[in-house]
Amino acid sequence: MSDPALPEGVERHAFDSRERLATRGPPVYGEPTDGEWRAWDPSRSKLGAMLELGMDTGLAGGETVLYLGAASGTTVSHVADCCGPTYAVEFAARPARDLLSVAEPRGNLFPLLKDARRPATYAHVVEPVDVVVQDVATRGQADVAVRNARFLPEGGRLLLAVKARSEDVTADPDDVFDEVTETLSAAYEVLESRRLDRFHDDHLGVVARRR
C-alpha cells in the first residue's frame, strides 16, 4: 500500500471504499480509522493537501520537525505519527487546549504556547530541525518563515501554506503569492509552489529549502 511520493509512515488506505491518506496513531477528531490507521483529511490539512496533490515535500519520515501554527493539532498529529521529535507552536489558547489532548498520547509531540513571530521565546526548547512546517494565518507569513529559518540547517526544508487573505483582503492572490516568494528569498530557495484551491481556497502550498 506504500506510495513512493509519500513519507514513511504515511500510506493510502481505503476508508468507506475510498483511498485516502492515513497515518498510524490515536484518533483526534473522530476521523475514520482502519485498524491502527486513521484518515488524514486533505481538506482539513494544508500539508495533507500538498501530499495529496503530489507535491515533492521531501519528507521521508522520521524527521525532526518544527510545526508553526499547530492550531488544535489536526495536522501536527499526523506529522508526529510519521516523524521524530515534533515541536508544535501555537499562539492561541483555545485551540491549544485541544492541542494538549492531541499531544498527551504522543510522546514525540511537544506543544508550546508561543508566538511564531518570536522564535527567541522557544529557541531554548526547540532543537535544530530537519523540517519546518508552517501554517499560520496572520499577516507577515513569509516573514515568520524567514525568522524561523534559524532552526533549519542549510538544505533543510520549509513546507509552507500561505493564505492570501491573511496578507491583504483586497489584493489579487497572485500578487500576494509573488510577494511572499520575494520575501522568502531572503532565507530560502523556493523549489515548488502550487495553489491548494482544490482543498483550500486562496491558499498556496510552497516547498522551499534553506539557503
Place this chain on the structure above:
Amino acid sequence: MSDPALPEGVERHAFDSRERLATRGPPVYGEPTDGEWRAWDPSRSKLGAMLELGMDTGLAGGETVLYLGAASGTTVSHVADCCGPTYAVEFAARPARDLLSVAEPRGNLFPLLKDARRPATYAHVVEPVDVVVQDVATRGQADVAVRNARFLPEGGRLLLAVKARSEDVTADPDDVFDEVTETLSAAYEVLESRRLDRFHDDHLGVVARRR
C-alpha cells in the same frame, strides 16, 4: 393726498421724492419722516405690501384690531397709528422687547406676550375686534386664524399673510396656499388673495370675512 383705497390715517407721502405709504406716529426703526408722517415700508410689512398692491383690505381706519404675530412691532405701529384699540400678540421674547418700545408712546397699543395658537390665554384681555391681522411664521397658520375667529363678529375681516415655507419647505407654494384656503373655509370666506412676491418671496396675502 388721501387715497380712496387706503384707510383713514394712511396716506401717500413723498419721501426723498418717492411716493410712499405713511402714517402719523412716533418713528420706530429710523424710517424716513415727513413732519408727523413716517414711511410705511411695504417690503418690511406684509400688510403694507397688501395695501401697496391695492388689495381691498376693507380697513377704513379707527377699527379695533387684534394683531397676531406682532414681532418687533414695525407693522403694528402703523396699524395703531391709524386704528383704534390695537391688541398686539407676539410669542417670542426678544422681538417683544422691541415691541414694548413701540407700544410705550402709543396709548392704544396693547402688547401681549402670548401664543397665538392659544387664544384662551388672552381672551380675558382682548375684546371682540373688527379686524384680525395675522402674520405668524409657524406651521398651521390657517389653523391659527380659525382659532382666533372667536374675536371677530360675523362679517369681521381677517387680513392674513401666509408664508409658504412655514408650512412645508418642500411643497409647491401653490399647493400650500390651496390648503390654507381650504382650512380657512371652516370659519372664513376668502374674498381676495394675492401673492406678495414683489415685496415678500413665497408669501400670500389673504383678505377674508368671518362667516
Place this chain on the structure above:
Amino acid sequence: MDEDVPSGRGWFEGLERGDEAGLAASVRDGSAEMPADWPALAVERGFADTEAAYYDTLHETALAATRAAVREAERAGDRQLVHAVRAMDDCSRTANELAERVEEWAGSLLDESGTGVEFAREVAESGEVPATLRTLAQRVVDLDEQAARLRTDIERTAPDVAPNLAAMAGPVLAARLVSLAGGLESLAKKPSGTLQVLGAEEALFAHLRGRAPSPKHGVIYTHDAVRNTHPDDRGSASRALAGKLTIAARVDHYSGERKPELDEELRERIAAIRARKRGAEEDG
C-alpha cells in the same frame, strides 16, 4: 355663545386699578374661553369711570405684564444656556470616563497605547481590536463632538442672553457662571464676592469650617485676567474681575443693553494691578 356672558373673568375683575402687580399678573396668567366687551364691562362694574380710563390702565398694565414676561422669557433663554453648558460638561465628563475604559481595555490588547479622546479616536479605527471595543471608542468620539457642538451653540447664544457678561467673560465662562448661579437673575443678585468663588464651593465650605484659607477664585480662574496675572496679584485680579462681571450680569439682567465701556474698565483695572510694584501695596 352669548357675548354678554363671558366664559371667563376679565383680566381686571376682582382687582383695584391701583394694584399694578396684581393686574399685571392677571394679564399674564388669566384666561377666558371667549372674549367679551371688556371695556364696557369694566365701566359697568366700576373698575374704570370711562372706557378711555380703562384703555389707559390696560395700556400701562399690558406694558408692565409684557415687560415682566419678556424678562422672564429671556431668563428662560438663560435657562437654555444653563442646559447647554451643563450638557456640554456632561458630554466632556462622560467622554473622558469612557475614554479611560477604552484605554484600559485597548491597553490589554494593543502593544502601543495612548490616552484620552485622541486615543479613543485611534481605537475606533483600529483593525486590531474587537468590533465592540471599536464602537465603544466611537461613542467616546461622538460624545466629544457633541461637547464641541454644544460649545458652538453656547458661543452663539450667550451673547444674546447676557451680552455684557459674554463679552467680558467669554461665552463659555459666562454660561458657566449663569449655570453655577442657577440663572442670570440669581447671578445678577449675588454680591461680587460670591461670584468670585462660584465653582469653588468645596474650598469655600472647607474655609467656613475653618479648615482652609478662603478661596481666591472659582471658575473665573480660567479667565485671562486671573490666569495671566502674577500669582501674587491674582487675589486682586480676581476681586476686580468678579466686581466687573457682577456689574455686567446686572446690566444684562436689568436692561440687556450692551455697554462696551465695561470691558474697557476691566482692561484698565487689570493693567493697573499688573503694573504696580510688587509689595508696594498690601494684597490678598
Place this chain on the structure above:
Amino acid sequence: MDEDVPSGRGWFEGLERGDEAGLAASVRDGSAEMPADWPALAVERGFADTEAAYYDTLHETALAATRAAVREAERAGDRQLVHAVRAMDDCSRTANELAERVEEWAGSLLDESGTGVEFAREVAESGEVPATLRTLAQRVVDLDEQAARLRTDIERTAPDVAPNLAAMAGPVLAARLVSLAGGLESLAKKPSGTLQVLGAEEALFAHLRGRAPSPKHGVIYTHDAVRNTHPDDRGSASRALAGKLTIAARVDHYSGERKPELDEELRERIAAIRARKRGAEEDG
C-alpha cells in the same frame, strides 16, 4: 553562529529533572536567540541519561507548561469579560445620566415630557427641539445600544470563560461577579461568604463599623434564586446560592470542565429552602 555554543541557556539548564514546576516555568519564560542540540547537551550535562529520557521529560514538561499557559491565557479571557461588563455598566450609567439632562432640557421646551432612554429616543426624533438637543438625545440612544451590544458580547463570551458560573448565574451576573472579584482566579479563591456580599461593600463596611446589620447579599440579589424566594428565606437562599456559585467558579478556574450537575444541586437546594415550613427552622 557556532551551534555548539548556544546563545542562551537550554530550558533544562540549572534545574533537576524532578523540579517539575521549575522546568515548566523555564519552558514558559526562558529564551534563547538560537536553538542548539538541546537533547545532546542535556545528556552531556547530566540532566538526562539518554536522549529518550530527555524527550520523555520534555514531553511532560511541555504539556505542563502549555496547560498552565493556556489556563492563564483563558483567565486573560476573563479579563476581557471584566472590561466588557465594566464598559456595559459605564455605558448604561452614562446613558442614564445624559438622559436626565435631556429630560430636564426637553422638559423646558416640550409640553409632553417623559423619562429615561425611551424619552431620549423620542427627543432624538422630535422636530420641536433644537438640533443640538436632538443630537444629544441621539448620544443617549447610542450609549444604550452600545450597552446592549456589550451585553450580547458578554452573553457569548462568559460561557467560554466560566462555563459553570455562566450557566448557574447567567452570563451577565457571572461577568459581574468576575469583575467585582477582579478576575476568575481571585473569585475562585474567595470564600463563599465573600462572594455572597460582592457588590454590597458599602453595606458590609457599615456593618463592620457596627452601624448596620450584616448584608445578606450583594449583586447575587438579582438572581432568581434570591429575588423570587420569600423575604424570610432570602438569607438562606443567598448563602446556598453563594456556596454553589463559589464551587462553579472554582471548577471553572481549576479545570474548566462543564458540570451540569451543579445547576441541578442548586435547583434542589433552593426548592428545599422554599418548601420548608415558615419558622420551622431558624433562619437569617
